[in-house]
Amino acid sequence: MTDASGRSFEAEPLKGGEAEGGVSKEKGCTEKLKFSHLTGWRTAAFLLSLFLCLAVVFAFSFILPCPVRPQYKSTWNCTLRYAATYDFLAVEDANEDKVLDVFFIYKDAEASRNTCLSEDLSIPCLVLTAVDGTDGKTLWERPLAADFDWVECGVKGLGHQGTGCLVAHADNLTAIDKKTGLIKWQQSRSALMNGNLPLITVPDLNADKTEDFAILSYNPETHMQSELVFFSGKSGDQIGSNVYVDWNGVFGHQQFKTASGAPYLLLLTKSGLNAVSMRSLEALADLKSALKEEKSWEEKSDKSTGLISLYQSDSLKRVMVYPGSGSPSLLIQTGSSVSLLHTDKLNIAWTTNTSTLLSVPTFGHFDKDGIPDIMIEEDTGNKTKRVLVLSGSTGVVMWEVNLLFWTPSPRPASVLTLNTYSVFMLWGQSHDNQTNEMQSSFLLHPRYSQLLLERRNPSQNIISFKATLLERGRHACYLVLTGPDGRQRAELGETDPVILTKRKIKDDVPESGVLRVGADELTVKEAELKEAFYRLRFSDALF
Numbered sequence: 001m002t003d004a005s006g007r008s009f010e011a012e013p014l015k016g017g018e019a020e021g022g023v024s025k026e027k028g029c030t031e032k033l034k035f036s037h038l039t040g041w042r043t044a045a046f047l048l049s050l051f052l053c054l055a056v057v058f059a060f061s062f063i064l065p066c067p068v069r070p071q072y073k074s075t076w077n078c079t080l081r082y083a084a085t086y087d088f089l090a091v092e093d094a095n096e097d098k099v100l101d102v103f104f105i106y107k108d109a110e111a112s113r114n115t116c117l118s119e120d121l122s123i124p125c126l127v128l129t130a131v132d133g134t135d136g137k138t139l140w141e142r143p144l145a146a147d148f149d150w151v152e153c154g155v156k157g158l159g160h161q162g163t164g165c166l167v168a169h170a171d172n173l174t175a176i177d178k179k180t181g182l183i184k185w186q187q188s189r190s191a192l193m194n195g196n197l198p199l200i201t202v203p204d205l206n207a208d209k210t211e212d213f214a215i216l217s218y219n220p221e222t223h224m225q226s227e228l229v230f231f232s233g234k235s236g237d238q239i240g241s242n243v244y245v246d247w248n249g250v251f252g253h254q255q256f257k258t259a260s261g262a263p264y265l266l267l268l269t270k271s272g273l274n275a276v277s278m279r280s281l282e283a284l285a286d287l288k289s290a291l292k293e294e295k296s297w298e299e300k301s302d303k304s305t306g307l308i309s310l311y312q313s314d315s316l317k318r319v320m321v322y323p324g325s326g327s328p329s330l331l332i333q334t335g336s337s338v339s340l341l342h343t344d345k346l347n348i349a350w351t352t353n354t355s356t357l358l359s360v361p362t363f364g365h366f367d368k369d370g371i372p373d374i375m376i377e378e379d380t381g382n383k384t385k386r387v388l389v390l391s392g393s394t395g396v397v398m399w400e401v402n403l404l405f406w407t408p409s410p411r412p413a414s415v416l417t418l419n420t421y422s423v424f425m426l427w428g429q430s431h432d433n434q435t436n437e438m439q440s441s442f443l444l445h446p447r448y449s450q451l452l453l454e455r456r457n458p459s460q461n462i463i464s465f466k467a468t469l470l471e472r473g474r475h476a477c478y479l480v481l482t483g484p485d486g487r488q489r490a491e492l493g494e495t496d497p498v499i500l501t502k503r504k505i506k507d508d509v510p511e512s513g514v515l516r517v518g519a520d521e522l523t524v525k526e527a528e529l530k531e532a533f534y535r536l537r538f539s540d541a542l543f
Helices: 025-063 113-118 278-284 526-534
Strands: 075-080 083-085 090-092 101-108 125-131 138-144 148-156 163-169 172-177 183-188 196-202 212-217 226-231 238-245 252-257 263-269 272-277 308-312 316-322 329-334 337-342 347-353 362-364 373-381 384-390 397-404 413-416 422-428 438-444 451-458 462-471 474-482 498-504 513-516
Touching (some): 125 163, 148 196, 196 278, 272 316, 308 337, 362 413, 362 422, 422 462, 451 526
Antiparallel strands (some): 075 498, 083 101, 090 101, 101 125, 125 138, 196 212, 252 263, 413 422, 438 451, 462 474
C-alpha cells in the first residue's frame, strides 16, 4: 500500500486502543455496554409495572364485581281478595336497588288477619304496603288501626333520616320508615281538629337537625276557625302553640315559594285566592322564625287578617303551582275558565274559557318551546268529555279530541322524553266502543297527533292511576289500582279483589289499535306511529 507521496508502508492494526480522530474505541464500547444494561433494566421495570397493574385489575374484577342492574318484569300484578283500597299510589326506592318501588294502602279482612292480630288490632285493619317495582313482590306490610283518613309518602325528616310515610288514621298520626315498614313514631291527633292534605314542610324549628312539618285543619261545610299545628319530624311532638285564625270559607291550601324564596301558604276560599306568609304563622305559634317575606306581597296584606289577596273569584275550584317557569306562576281553575297567574307582578298572563272540568289538569310538553303545556278534560254532557291541550305560553287550544267517559275516570298523565316533548296517556271510550264491558287507555304522541293508540281493557273500577319512570331515564310504565273503594264501606269479600297492576308503556303499543283524531287528511300510517313509540327514550327530568 502506498501513501500520497508514493512511499509504501505495511498496514498495521491500531495500537494502544487509539482510534481515528484520537477517540478511544475501548471507551466507546464501555458506554455502549452501560447503555445496553440500562435499557434492559428499564424494560424489566416496565414489564413488572404492567404485570402488577394487570394483576390488580383482575383481582378487583373478582373481588368487586360490576353492579348488576336489576331485572324487572315488564308487567306484574298484586292481587288481594276480600279487601278494599283507597286513592293513593306513591313511588320511592324502598330496598335501595335504584328501582322505585310502589306504596299503596288497603283494608283487608282475611289476608291480613294474622298480621292485624299480631299487632292487637281489630279486624279489618289498614295495611300500608310496599311492593318491589321490579316484580311486584311484597317488601313489607305495616298493619294500622282503622279508620283511614289520609297518607302522604316522601315526607322529609320523619324519624331523623331520609323520607318516610305519614298516615292519619283512627286517632293517630303514624310515621313509617319507607325501607323497613317500621313505625318511627306514633302520636295522638288530639291536638288536631281534623287535618287536611297536603302537609306543609318547614325548616328545622326545634334545632334537632331534621325538617319539621305543619298540618292545617279546616272544614268548608262549617264556619269553624282554621287551625295550624307544627310538629317535629323526628319525634312527632308538637312544636309551639296552636294557631287559630278566622279564615272563613277555606276549602283548600297549597305551599308556595316566591321568586326570592319567601315561603307562603296559599288559601283557596269562597271569595278567591289569598296568601299568608309562613313567617307570620310561625310567629303566631310563638316560634322564632328565620324565614323571609316578599316585600311587594306584604304591602298588599290586610292589616286585620294578614291575608294577601292574589286573585278574586266566587267560583274558584283549584290552584296548582305551574312547573318549570322562570318566574313562579300559578294555574288557576274556576268554574268557567283556566288562567295563568304570574306571581312576580300578580298579573294574569292568559285566560281560556272552559266548561266544568272533570279532572285535575295535567302538565306536559306538547310542542318544543320548552314551556309546559296543560291537558284538561271538559264535561260536554251525554257522558262525553272534550280533552284539550292548552299552550302554556298563550293558553290557545293546540289539540283536542272527544271521548266517552265513565265515572270516576282517571286523570291524564304524561311522561317526558329525551326529545323534549311528552307522551300523554288518557282514559275513556271511543265512540265506536260504547259497550259497558270495555274501557280504553289512549297514548298520544305529540309529533303524530292525528292518531291515538287505543288499548281496550275489561271494565274495572279504577281507584288510582299513575304514569312514571321506575328507573333513572328508563323503565317508563303506568300503575293501575282497581277494586272496591274503601271509603264506600262495602262489605269486604262481596265484590271484586283489589289488584295493583304495573305495565310497561311500550308494551301497550302492539296491543293497541289506532283512533283517528280530527277530519284532516291523514298523512301518518299506523306502522309509522307504532315505530315512533318504540324509538322513544324517556327523561326523568320533571319539566
